[in-house]
Amino acid sequence: MxxxxxxxxxxxxxxxxxxxxxxxxxxxxxxxxxxxxxxxxxxxxxxxxxxxxxxxxxxxxxxxxxxxxxxxxxxxxxxxxxxxxxxxxxxxxxxxxxFGVAKLSQFQYDHTGPFEPLVLSSDGEVPVVQVPASINCRLLEHQRAGVKFLYSLYKNNHGGILGDDMGLGKTIQTIAFLAAVFGKDGEYMSKENQAMKKDPVLIICPTSVIHNWESEFSKWANFRVSIYHGSNRDLIYDKLEAHRVEVLITSFDTYRIHGSILSEIKWDIVVIDEAHRLKNEKSKLYRACLEIKTQRRFGLTGTIMQNKIMELFNLLDWVVPGSLGTREHFRDFYDEPLKHGQRSTAPKRFVEIANKRKQHLMTVLQKYMLRRMKEETIGHLMMGKEDNVVFCAMSELQKRAYRRMLQLPDIQCLINKDLPCSCGSPLTQVECCKRIVPNGIIWPYLHRDNPDGCDSCPFCLVLPCLVKLQQISNHLELIKPNPKDDPDKQKKDAEFAAAVFGPDIDLVGGNMQSESFMGLSDVKHCGKMRAIEKLLFSWISQGDKILLFSYSVRMLDILEKFLIRKGYCFSRLDGSTPTNLRQSLVDDFNSSPSKQVFLISTRAGGLGLNLVSANRVVVFDPNWNPAQDLQAQDRSFRFGQKRHVVVFRLLAAGSLEELVYSRQIYKQQLSNIAVSGKMEKRYFEGVQDCKEFQGELFGISNLFRDLSDKLFTSEIIHVHDKEGKEHERRIEPGDDILVSESGNRLSNNYKRTSTSEAELEDLGIVYAHRNEDIVNLGPGIQEKTETTIYHSESQAMPLVKREEPERVVKKQKIPIINERKRAQYRLLARSRGMGELEFSMWLLSATPMQREQVLQDYRRKIP
Known part of the structure; x- marks a missing residue:
């Protein structure tokens, strides 16, 4: 044998x-x-x-x-x-x-929670409630704590909010909690829980993630799950009434329409995914969800508050009715004091009251809300993220078009609305002769069926004009007619483009949409694309993979032609991409070394877009809602990311986008104050929803202000940064570049040599800072950022150690310290054979390892 x-x-x-x-x-x-x-x-x-x-x-x-x-x-x-x-x-x-045994580190048992049983019920409580071992062994430590929090709310017969940051596994924690409550133990249910019949669970979520919930239930537990969506709703409802459904999943739209039917069912638990959709108390969805007959209401969201503090009240009042008092009480006791206490010139008494109300609000929120960030949970498993906000100079053609746009009769009507009317009437222009704009370009099209105007005139012009200004800031081709629109709209857009381009119309190829591949892919007339060209070349040559986001499909078309011209291998995903193909595109990008860039629409949301193979993220155009830009960043910065993530948010300097970003800062700071109880620097004078304190942020006059000759954001941040005034030298006329303590600034100064001006124009960046240096300056964060030195993975600049503010104030020799730092910076540049400006350009795209190598080489050369 x-x-x-x-x-x-x-x-x-x-x-x-x-x-x-x-x-x-x-x-x-x-x-x-x-x-x-x-x-x-x-x-x-x-x-x-x-x-x-x-x-x-x-x-x-x-x-x-x-x-x-x-x-x-x-x-x-x-x-x-x-x-x-x-x-x-x-x-x-x-x-x-x-010999020859596969290592366990290759499998998904790394960094999971302990293997001891996760018992949720109290000692002596019958039946024993615990998370099944099959789920428990795969939970991370913060997820185990989240499950305990959910059960503590459930046991006390009320709901709450699981407000973990995006990517921390809120879905998995919810399924583990439900499996424990329903007594799911592997493939069978314990006899004790079989005897206790429970009412079903209702899950309401966006349509795009319905099947993701169904898939996760099949992976983690053995529930009888049904989907109430589409044409088979009646069959599912009959099945629900026959008690053959344990978990029912439906979408926001379906529940908004058919909520009256489902509200008749007695639910044990109701879970709303992406619960921030309940932020508007006047919406039909919110009113429909109020009819749900259960006290155990749970909300899952990583963005508890997006725009206003009152959104926090609306969400928590649905989860735990009455926990924050009445709407009027919350507005007077929390909302107004917190907003006015954040004013840059707020009296000391206002600030003290705001701090007390903030502490009181946090005491209430901690009972019903669990909020955790990546840095405090899985930060030790990741290499960190750096969020750079880069202000790109618009091309001269863009600046001229932007100014012409502001001079149109439509916008002038809005700017001058509060001036006395020219007819001699005591009324303002908006109340008298200038309520309608028949000689405008945008207004006649909007009111083509109603020449006398509408009830909201002329304020109905605000949104269309803002859209046009943002299009000019991003790319001039965007304001040209879209062939997909109806003929009347194309005609109106062609007339608008001709008025905005004026004598420069031949430089942009006319007022009709260009079909020229070379013209669309040219970066000459777009400031942001000049910066993109330099950054992509540097990153791709180093083997980085890039995510490139834009909310405009037409902008994605232009960027696609640019990538083809440069010869980069890329993938693309937007709203027109079939749902069944999206995951294959994501998997192909993550696994293929040849794929260098992924073009994605910021609006193409949904779970599954986990692009952890990319370590560079570019957000081409900002959104009024800061959560949209943060969610785009988190497509790459998730559990499983093995490299340091660098984010570049591109803004057109001197345009409306600076105001968009300033409002993002304002909203993020209010969210950190109200939701997390953090301390924030007071940069702005404006107060949201307060006509008396519109400041620099709010009001129509600010929206349509000409900022082309200013560094709007830079001035606000550094003028009101009182700590920064004490330890940072101001820019002097004639300075070519200053690398500040809070980041890197390439500044357009009053006097500059022709060589410096040409180099800065070629780079296309006039100012930049890290968003984490502006927002989230709580006590813990502040201590970390102010004493951080260059060796930290999360810091790209500066190349020298930061001095602690207390020590600097005691020395009172700030200019000498800054000059010494500038001298060290010049020596570092010379050691690499570069000028200061060229060295700064290199720093924008260098990796932490490369910067560390520069310091090591420099130290070796010192005798």
């Missing part, structure tokens, strides 16, 4: 019916005995899973086919035996070296 035949004889019986490798002797044995089927190990058997991982060539465990009762008893017996063996055999097995 050969060695191979001998090995075949020693192999255990296989259960595959199609196998032809068994010997004749084994076949006869199988015919004489009961059929042998492979026993599927219980999900809770960690020991068996580890054994299978340690010996991938081992055959599946088998057992005789018995009656269902005996099989169930055998499973329970095996489960008990395996749990008893776990403490004795697991550690030796993990430590015992074996």
């Amino acid at each position: 050969s060695l191979r035949a001998f090995k075949e004889t020693l192999k255990p019986c296989t259960s595959q019916p199609s196998s032809t490798s068994v010997s004749q002797k084994q076949s006869s044995i199988l015919q004489d005995s009961d059929p042998i089927i492979p026993r599927k190990p219980p999900k809770s058997s960690l020991t068996q899973q580890l054994r299978r991982l340690q010996d991938p060539l081992a055959p599946p465990l088998i057992q005789p086919h018995n009656s269902p009762k005996r099989e169930r008893e055998q499973k329970i017996s095996d489960f008990v035996d395996e749990e008893e063996e776990e403490d004795e055999e697991e550690e030796p097995e993990l430590k015992r070296p074996k």
Whole structure:
């Protein structure tokens, strides 16, 4: 007998019916005995899973086919035996070296929670409520804490908010919590929980993630899940009434329309994913959700507050009605004091009251809300993120078009609305003769069916004019007619483009949409694309992978032509991409080394867009809602990211986009104050929804202000940054560049040599800072950022150590310190054979390892 035949004889019986490798002797044995089927190990058997991982060539465990009762008893017996063996055999097995055994680090058992049981119920409570071992062994530590928090709310018969940051596994925590409450233990339910019939669970979520919820339930637990969506709603409802559904999943739109039907059902738990959709108390969705008959209401959202503090009240009042008092009480006691206490010139008394109200609000929120960020949970498993906000100079053609846009009659009507009317009336222009704009370009099209105007004139012009200004800031081609629009709109857009381009119309190829590939892919007339060209070349040459976001599909078309012209290999995903193809595009980009850039629409949301292979993120155009830009960044900055992520948010300097970003700062600061209780610097004089304090942020006069000759954001941040005034030198006329303590600033100064001006124009960047240096300056964060030195992975600049503010104030020799730092900076540049400006350009795209290498090389050269 050969060695191979001998090995075949020693192999255990296989259960595959199609196998032809068994010997004749084994076949006869199988015919004489009961059929042998492979026993599927219980999900809770960690020991068996580890054994299978340690010996991938081992055959599946088998057992005789018995009656269902005996099989169930055998499973329970095996489960008990395996749990008893776990403490004795697991550690030796993990430590015992074996030749050719696959390492456990290759599998998904890294960084998971402890393997001891996760018991949620109190001692002596019957039945015992615990998370199934099959789920518990795969939970991270912060997820285990989240499950405990959800159960504590459930036990007290009220709901709450799981407000973890995006990417921390809110879906998984919810499923683990539900599995514990329903007594799901692996593949069966305990007898105690079978005797206790529970009402079903309702999950309301966006349409794009319905199937993701269904998929996650199938992976993690054994629930009877049904989807109430589409044409089979009646069948699912009958099934629900027959008590054959444990979890019902539906969409926001479906519940808004058919909520009256579902509200008649008695639900044990209601979970709303992306719960910030309930921010508007006047919406039909909000009113429909108020009719749900249960006190156990849970909201899942990573952006609890997006625009206004009152959104926090609306969400929490749905989850736990009355927890924050009445709407009027919340507005007077929390909303107004917090907003006015954040004014840059707020009296000390206002600031003190705001701090007290903030502390009181946090005391209430902590009872019903759990909020955690990536940095405090899985930050040690990731390399960090750096969020750079880069202000790109508009091209001269863009600046001229922007100014002409502001001079149109439509916008002038809005700017001068409060001036006295020219007819001699005591009324203002908006109240008298200038309420309508028949000689405008945008207004006649909007009111083509109503020449007398509408009830909201002329304020109906605000949104269309803002859209046009943002289009000019991004690319001049965007304001030209779109062939997909109706003929009347194309005609109106062509007239508008001709008025805005004026004598420069030939430079942009006319007022109709260009079909020229070379013209669209040219970066000459777009300031942001000049910056993109330099950054992509530097990053791709270093092997980086880039995510490039834009909310405009037409802008994505232009960027696509630019990438083709440069020869970069890319993928693209927008709203027109079929849903069934999106995941394959994501998987292909993550696995393919040849794919360098991923073009994505900022509006193409949904779970599954986890692009952790990319370590560079570019947000081409900002959104009024800061959550949209933060969500785009988190497509790359998620669990599983192995590299340092660098984000570049591009803004057109001197345009409306600076005001958009300033409002983002304002909203983020209010959110940090109201939701997280953090301390924030007071940059702005404006107060939201307050006509008396519109300041520099609010009001129509600010929206349509000409900022082309100013560094609007830079001035606000550095004028009101009182701490920065004490330890940062101001820019002097004639300075070419200043690398400040708060980031890097490439500044357009009053006097500059022609060489410096040409180099700055070629770079296309006039100012830049890190968003984390402006926002989130709470006590903990502040301590970290102010004493951070260059060696930190999360810092790109500066290249020298930061001085602590207290020490700097005591020395009172700030200019000398800054000059010494500038001298060190010049020496570093010379050591690489570069000028200061060229060295600064290199720093914008250098990796932390490269910057560290520069310092090491410089120290070696010092005698």
